[in-house]
Amino acid sequence: MPDQDKIALAHFAEKGYLLVKNGLPREVADAAISEYDALIENNAVLRDLSTKNGRLPNVHRYTTAGKQVFTRAPEALRFQDLLFGYRSSVYTSLYFKYGTQQPIHRDVPVFRTQPENFYFGVWYGLEDATVENGALRAIPGGHRINSVDQFALAAQHTNDANSIHPSESPMWTIYQTAVAEQCKQQGLEEISIEMEKGDVLIWHPLLPHGGGKIISEGRTRQSIVYHVVPEGCPVYQMDVFFNRTKQDVSDLASWNYDLFEDRLFAAR
Numbered sequence: 001m002p003d004q005d006k007i008a009l010a011h012f013a014e015k016g017y018l019l020v021k022n023g024l025p026r027e028v029a030d031a032a033i034s035e036y037d038a039l040i041e042n043n044a045v046l047r048d049l050s051t052k053n054g055r056l057p058n059v060h061r062y063t064t065a066g067k068q069v070f071t072r073a074p075e076a077l078r079f080q081d082l083l084f085g086y087r088s089s090v091y092t093s094l095y096f097k098y099g100t101q102q103p104i105h106r107d108v109p110v111f112r113t114q115p116e117n118f119y120f121g122v123w124y125g126l127e128d129a130t131v132e133n134g135a136l137r138a139i140p141g142g143h144r145i146n147s148v149d150q151f152a153l154a155a156q157h158t159n160d161a162n163s164i165h166p167s168e169s170p171m172w173t174i175y176q177t178a179v180a181e182q183c184k185q186q187g188l189e190e191i192s193i194e195m196e197k198g199d200v201l202i203w204h205p206l207l208p209h210g211g212g213k214i215i216s217e218g219r220t221r222q223s224i225v226y227h228v229v230p231e232g233c234p235v236y237q238m239d240v241f242f243n244r245t246k247q248d249v250s251d252l253a254s255w256n257y258d259l260f261e262d263r264l265f266a267a268r
Contacts, residue, residue: 005082012083016143016207019193023076023200024069029126031065033222036095039063050097059095059224060265066095069124069224071261076200080120083202086230088120089257089264099134099221100211104190105176106142108205109150110167111227112241114251118233121209123201126222129194133219134212136193136201143206145182150175154242161245166237175242179208231257231264 001009012018039062040047050056059066070090071077080088091111111119129135150171154161157174164171192212195201203209214221229235234253240246257264 008079009083012202012204015140017138017140017193017201017203017209018079018083019195020073020076020079020200020202021196022198024073024124024198026198028065028068028072029124029197032063032069032224033126035063035065036097036222050095054096054098054100056095058093058268060090060093060226066093066224067260067265069126070122070226071263073124073200076122076124076202077263079202080122080228083120084118084230086118086233087263088228089231089233089266090226091119091229091235091266092227092268094225094227096223096225097220099129099214101134101213102211103176104137104139104180104208104210105172106179106206106208107227109172109175109241110237111205111229112236112238113205113229114234114236114249117205118230119205119235120228121203121205122226122228123195123203124224124226125195125197125199125201126224127220128197129221129223131192131194131212132214132216133221134214135195135221136209137190137212138193138203138207138209139180139183139188139190141188142179142183142208143204145179145186145188145206147182148175148178150242151244153178158242161243162239164239164242166239169238169242171238171242176208183208
């Protein structure tokens with residue numbers, strides 16, 4: 001392995017993320033923005049959905065350029081494949097026009113793979129992300145905190161783990177609060193990760209991260225986040241993550257795939 005790759009992978013192992021500078025061609029980023037703007041202008045349903053939630057889910061279903069953001073960033077794909085040890089494929093995607101200002105959290109409760117932790121969040125910067133417009137915030141090294149027992153938390157806060165909803169449960173906040181407390185106790189600090197247009201950020205499923213506060217109100221921070229897993233790897237949610245009795249799950253995805261430019265996109 002080249003020394004440069006060894007350094008990059010060591011950084012990922014220690015910090016929980018990897019920044020690929022200039023990983024996305026700027027013309028692909030521009031095309032993705034233009035296609036998104038046209039889509040939102042001409043589709044009232046998607047426009048309302050994007051406005052209501054501050055994001056458009058699965059933008060790759062509606063745009064060609066959105067898919068090319070994933071397929072035409074070869075260095076980012078190479079590192080995903082290298083880190084997984086398998087070819088990376090798309091599970092879901094999100095288009096963000098503005099910063100999320102989302103609290104610090106781990107993705108893993110709603111992206112519980114089998115085998116576990118075979119998931120990355122991958123941010124493709126379509127515009128600069130700065131402290132002014134709500135750059136990503138993260139706790140480097142927070143992915144190495146392994147003292148939070150989600151099953152014990154569920155036993156403390158629920159009468160029946162089988163009643164935990166896959167995507168909407170108080171256990172989300174309970175778990176994220178426990179992770180943040182453990183990070184604080186171990187002296188880990190939150191930082192901003194500023195990115196330039198065309199940069200790509202890959203993060204570990206256990207990395208605590210969120211959206212920074214938007215200081216300059218109204219400034220956009222356009223990006224697409226792809227949630228990726230190895231080809232054929234299934235993804236489960238909180239009903240499995242917090243339930244000890246549900247850990248024996250299939251290791252084969254139940255959905256079909258669409259093939260685009262030699263990469264698989266989950267057809268869900």
